[in-house]
């Protein structure tokens with residue numbers, strides 16, 4: 001029987017364990033090197049098939065009109081590709097969102113929502129796109145979308161689309177939300193941004209993990225200095241969390257994280273969080289948790 005709905009589809013947050021800006025392309029986009037790590041904290045999406053070909057977001061998301069939502073834009077791209085392949089309109093879909101990831105948080109929330117929507121609709125519509133085809137479809141909407149569809153901890157290059165799986169030890173992260181939304185474009189366009197970090201190799205990263213237990217200890221985040229200067233709450237969060245270990249910003253900010261080997265160490269830090277701060281703990285995820293919901297091996301491969 002055809003499946004008509006998918007409930008509780010996870011859209012996990014990502015952390016950039018390091019993020020180096022190594023150059024700039026002629027179109028203005030920056031060449032990056034980073035390691036993407038998913039964690040078990042994120043949004044939840046619910047999907048129901050429609051029969052009239054419409055894509056509808058049923059939840060209000062403050063500040064994001066329905067037609068601008070990355071979920072809706074991604075589903076329209078998939079619907080067009082469906083029509084091209086199958087010679088008929090896609091069935092349509094309703095989407096509900098339980099949104100907990102802050103926008104402009106550097107946690108990739110919008111990209112993760114869009115990636116989950118692409119994987120879920122590909123399944124429900126039986127559209128038949130392979131993983132790399134879905135990744136290519138999502139890339140123009142957000143540089144982090146291919147990673148979430150790739151679905152494993154990854155060393156990334158290019159603008160984030162050239163991905164290689166990498167092993168990172170399981171650990172716990174404490175993440176502080178500074179309460180500001182950082183516009184990614186403003187950080188990348190800053191005159192103060194350094195764009196000439198020497199390229200590293202995946203072997204450099206992996207070697208470093210052997211000699212130290214903190215996966216957030218390798219390299220640096222080149223966007224951090226600019227974001228911390230423009231957004232003082234980011235600098236304050238780094239200083240506060242830095243009392244407990246190596247605190248670093250993820251993506252273009254605003255959120256700040258620190259890695260711990262055990263849950264009890266993370267709990268200890270959380271017990272000291274002042275009432276004015278928002279912070280949470282999350283465990284690293286080696287694989288995208290949607291795979292379990294879709295009961296793959298192999299739905300989109």
Ligand SMILES: C[C@](O)(CO)[C@H](O)COP(=O)(O)OP(=O)(O)OC[C@H]1O[C@@H](n2ccc(N)nc2=O)[C@H](O)[C@@H]1O
Pocket residue numbers: 016019028029030031032034106111141142143144158159160184185188250251252
């Ligand atoms: C910095 C990261 O968080 C690392 O994970 C992501 O690459 C950012 O991904 P994102 O928020 O999806 O950003 P996008 O929507 O793709 O880009 C927003 C804007 O940031 C700038 N941008 C983004 C990515 C990149 N490699 N170079 C850039 O210069 C561009 O001006 C772009 O218009």
Ligand SMILES: Nc1ncnc2c1ncn2[C@@H]1O[C@H](COP(=O)(O)OP(=O)(O)OP(=O)(O)O)[C@@H](O)[C@H]1O
Pocket residue numbers: 063064068069070071101102103104105106107108109110111113114144182184250251252253254
């Ligand atoms: N479903 C969505 N969820 C969140 N933001 C969305 C969504 N659709 C569109 N957006 C827009 O995308 C912008 C960036 O949101 P997002 O949560 O992905 O930022 P981010 O965590 O900083 O991402 P990154 O780490 O990729 O820079 C938001 O400010 C919002 O205007």
